[in-house]
Amino acid sequence: MIIWECSQGTANEAYPHIKPHGSHDFADITTGGHWDGILDSRIKYHHASTGSAFFEAFEDWFGVYALCVRLYTRMRLTETRDKLPSFSGIAKAFQLRFAQSFTNPEYIAGLWKPFLIQQLRWRRTRTEGRRPFRTEGPPSWAWTSMQDCQIDLTDIFFPDEDDRFMVTLLEHRVSPVGQDPFQELKGGIFTMEGWLWKLKKTDIPPSTHLELFFDEQKDGRLDDGALPLFPERAQTIEYANLSKLSGDEQGLLVTLQCLVNRRQPRLYFYWPEGLHSDYDGSNGAWLQQLNLNDSVDFSATPLDLINKHRSEINGAIVYDNSVRDTINLASTIAGIHGAVVATEELAQRFNIPIIEDLRGRFKDKYEVYEYALQNVWPNVTGRLITAISPISTIPYPDRTWATLLRVESPISDKSNNATYEVDLSAFLNPNGSVYYQVEATASPPGYQKLNPVFRDYIVATAAPCVWLTSNKAAEAALLDKIFHALQPNAVYLGWFPNGDEMAGVTQTAKHGVYVAATDWFYNPTFFSGTKSTDKTNKAHPHTIPRQSYPANTTRVYLSLTYLEGDNIQYNQHCMYVHWNDPAQGTRTR
Template structure:
């Protein structure tokens, strides 16, 4: 197993393409990421503990200015964390502000955070200038910024802040993502850290304020079975007059996950067809203005659930007086239109402090086709267990394919693309107990339906930092037995975060390991010898953080999740303290013993409390009541809160008994 006792950044002694390191800065960088003598072997970087933080509210700044500051933060915080930023609204009720207050450190507020560029300008060599015409050049610039102790900027920013241009990437790349990242891998690999690799989108979509949307069509019933599938004529003529018309598709019921699905689009201007396409095809691309919050489904349909949406842009010929968009559509749709461009494209700034500080290579390679092949090459060049930190392109399909490729390549995934101030949180130490929560043992099982309910998403450290903190602070938390998935890797990426959740948990809150252990993985896709290393690493993190339950994926066959194999379950039993596994599963209700461990499926239901209870009643309809029945449920972490759990709890009367996961699997271990 590769030792993680010492984290070393890429050597400053090697140069590529004429880029050099300042010797003094190189020695400081190595000192900043060396581990403390006697500390346990580490997977992820070590940072010094912050003593004082200069901070500012950057929520109103452009993505470009935020990128300038986050890359400055990476260089400065590599030696000692001194910079911290508020990315939300700037009020003291947001997660960034709460975590800052929790650290109880001396701070200084900068009302104009860009003033910090002048204060710390002497700490950087200058700027790596990216090419606005080539979005992916921003990622190459970020990799170079880490290696060159520089910030990422455009030419105007560099001039405005008096930054020397260390390297100008303008004109160096064309808009071919493959050749851009091929150049980066071929030229910069010798210099970057081999402890992790990163994936970040180079740009983000930002909503434009004060856009007026007109409602065109809405499904008023909660339809989830495609029974309203049909061809709908959407007359958007009222929004003619400007250069283009923008048509947005949203979920009319945002809390249950059955938003609009569209499988075909035809557009007619004054009765003449000007566009026709199927989602997910090249013909759609010229019209898809914003699809980042949507996915392509199994029926070759574009869909978006919850708070997501997708927007098409249609530019009719001059003189058009009638514009009708005909769509094949179903489920819970809300269609609106506007004549104003509703979003703009900006640089994606988040997590770049961590990438720069650790001298990591960052790319953005969709995990299919030629870019997927290049991503596979990345995984092959990094050592086993080097985490892939960030995320993948193409939303859900990108997640499944990307995590599968990472698992095949021996890299656990850490969803971190929206993890802010990572260089500060990784350095801030806080006590974490390794004691496992005692089991409330059910000594004599009754003929009841034992139910345990778990909030998902905990492998995602940005979820732990942001959404989990928001819902955790709900005053009704603790009224109902609830399991909360969490990443044990927070012991190294955010000890203060993990400590907060651990020490504020009530008797009705149980922390359990998020999928599928020490980082998001599909165990069935790993090479057996590398899976052993992953499970050994997972066991170490679980013991350090007092966890003995896990929610796991397996692997996919024929587009379905399959049961964890006997060999994998035996690996969990041998190398980790796991007492039971809840796994994602596409088959019938699952309660089995596999490899010495009880395994149950993660069952879920749409809607909130009343609908969840109705679905649960239906699920147990064939139960004869002659023996205990076990149901492990997965709760939607982005739509549910403890208040919703408090509403559900009183509904689960006899024959139900709601228990924590440790009691649930303890009982299963004795009766199965």
């Protein structure tokens, strides 16, 4: 923890979590993290000498240093030139620790030798505001030159004997204002040599590292696919039935799934969901059909996968339960930053740093999507937009409901606007009273939870995600603005609120956006990396004798032909059941 004061006042980043003496004059400038407990039991190896433990010890300490940088850079200093001096105490403490593993661990503008090449891959992941870039001070290649943003240092690793870096550091130096390299700098340079690759500019607007999913280089050409390309699925996978988890926990694991699967698909989850709770057992049946002999079942302890794949998680995006559409916004932001979507409670329980907190920032869905349109979606792909409900309704188990009033056909005007009398005498309790709530619904009553279905694909591709209807003027106008910002021939994956297919497809078509239904598509990031192993064509032999049936005018002959279905989720579930029906391919008279 650092506390400093100046003539203009006194401030403490950790206040009010840590209160020094005389704290009544301190200002609260915390941004969600504080310093106490950073150098604690996270370190697995306090003393190491040689062998693998030696390397793991250094990696653990460097991980803690990276955490300090992440938390520190989220603090907003009044004077940006104070960044290095105020961080110097932390840096010197780590230099003492690193000196136990390396001779002369040189500090270079916030980075460390001999891992300077690896640390130059630092990332700016959270922007708090913008101030003019200073022409003097830390060199631009150092994270200490950045202002008003969070910095994430990438993990360091120790190359094997057969590995080598493609660049070599030849020379480096920094110019401190005084004699202390830990204090304020005037500048710095380094010289390196290595290979250069020629980059080909495409018409895809720059967004995130996820653009590589859309373009696969073949024979020097870019193959422009309609949907992202995922790596081929791993041979050994980990799977789990998430039925016993809450919606928030399911959402956390599904967004972890995307971080793992976009590197190489290996996680497969399934669970009952709302009115589609069984889906004819197709989710579990797909898992069995894949014949994954070396797979590991985590159904008993699915949350253990968080620690197992912790290295894939850069942090958490916290949504606002009072404005549910922030779940969709959080999904896109999580994809950009390599984060999971979580509640504050889950982030704290699993010790995941909060990258961005959306609570209390928006009053309704319009503010959420307007903010995304202006500040988030310009940084992601314009070739893909998704649409799923942020929440799903789960029917209460083992309950029956009495239908008191029912509309047999759709009514879109006010012709049924009237006062209706309902006999509730059958529902009176012994005291002669009854509590009732009037609600118009197309589904049985239930409880609401975060909707995790298809969300792994949204986070994996960092795609815009909306839940707006074309049948309401205000939402339709906002959709027009959103669709107008997309590239021509973009794809709309998901579905429409209230099943408003006609209005939704009409509006998307006007903007050159085509639609594929995917709102009940489970494990899309897994199946996107799964290739068919069946290369045969099963044609009907011509030797089968044809049977002729005498014409009978008293009968009606019906022929049913199953095609590929009308949407992706139908293929995954209903078509799977039809295709595996024992009666499939038979005929009767």
